[in-house]
Amino acid sequence: MxxxxxxxxxxPELRPYDGAELEPEGDYDGLEFAxxxxxxxxxxxARFxxxxxxRCALDETVLSRARIIGSVLSGVRGVGTDLSQAMLRDVEVxxxxxxxxxxxxAALERVVVRGGKIDFLNLRKAKLRDVAFEGCVLVEADFGGAELERVxxxxxxxxxxxxxxARMKDVDLRGAAAVDIARGIDRLAGAVISPAQLMDLAPAFAAQVGVRVE
Incomplete structure (x- = not known):
């Protein structure tokens, strides 16, 4: 691995954001949104x-096709945030x-997602490279058709x-506290799991190949 x-x-030393409404195609550089x-x-x-x-509220905020580079998102909250086709590089959440x-x-490269809880995360057909999820809860996350490399x-x-x-390469699930795979158990080629996780996932593997366990 x-x-x-x-x-x-x-x-750098950040300047406080003036509180004006965000603008499509806006250019935000060296700012702190508190x-x-x-x-x-x-x-x-837009470019950040x-x-x-x-601690920003992002309910229904549209950030599609935005570029977020070298930035920190801390304690953000919201429902329905749109980051479709966005690019996140060198970002900590x-x-x-x-x-x-x-x-x-979306395209995520060198991104850390630490702590918190994200429900119904839609990463369909996203590209994740060098992404670390640490100590967070992901409920019904959708990686359908996504490419995961070094995750x-x-x-x-x-x-x-x-x-x-999904397509995987160097994906490490061994450190996960719990892994419950609803769909796509057959797409784990390229991932590494622990022996204990193998036992937990054995019924799903058996069902995938049509084996009954009685």
Whole structure:
């Protein structure tokens, strides 16, 4: 297993964001969004470079096709955040409380997701390279058709995860606290699991090949 490359973060001295509404195709550089309510706003195609979003509300915020680079998202919360086809590179996400996040078709590279809980995460057909999930809870995460390379799930709870049509290379599930695969058990080629996880997943493997266990 090749080790996951971590984000290379060197935030400069940040300037407070002035609180104006986000703009599509906006350019945000070296800013700190502290407790900003971005609910319902659109920053489609915007660029966030060397920014920190702390305790921000992202309910129904549109960030599709946005580029988030060298940035930190801490304590963000929201339902229905749209990050479809976005690019996240050298990003740390910590203690997020999100639901129904749309990341389908997105590209994530050198990203850490630490702590928090994300429900109904949509990563269909996304590309994840050098992504570390640490100590977080993912409920019904959808990786359908996604490409995962050098991805780890340390101390994470994966509940009813969907790996249908996913492609994996150097994916490490051994550190996960719990792994519950709803669909796509046949797509684990390229992943590593522990002997204990193999025993837990044995019924699903048996069902996949049509073996009855009585």
């Amino acid at each position: 090749r080790a996951v490359r971590r984000p290379e973060l060197r935030l 407790g900003t309510d971005c609910s319902g706003q659109s920053a489609r195609g 470079m060397d920014c920190a979003l702390r 910590s203690d997020a409380r999100l639901g129904g996040v749309q990341l389908h078709g 780890t799930f340390d101390d994470c709870t994966l509940a009813r995860v969907d790996f249908s049509a």
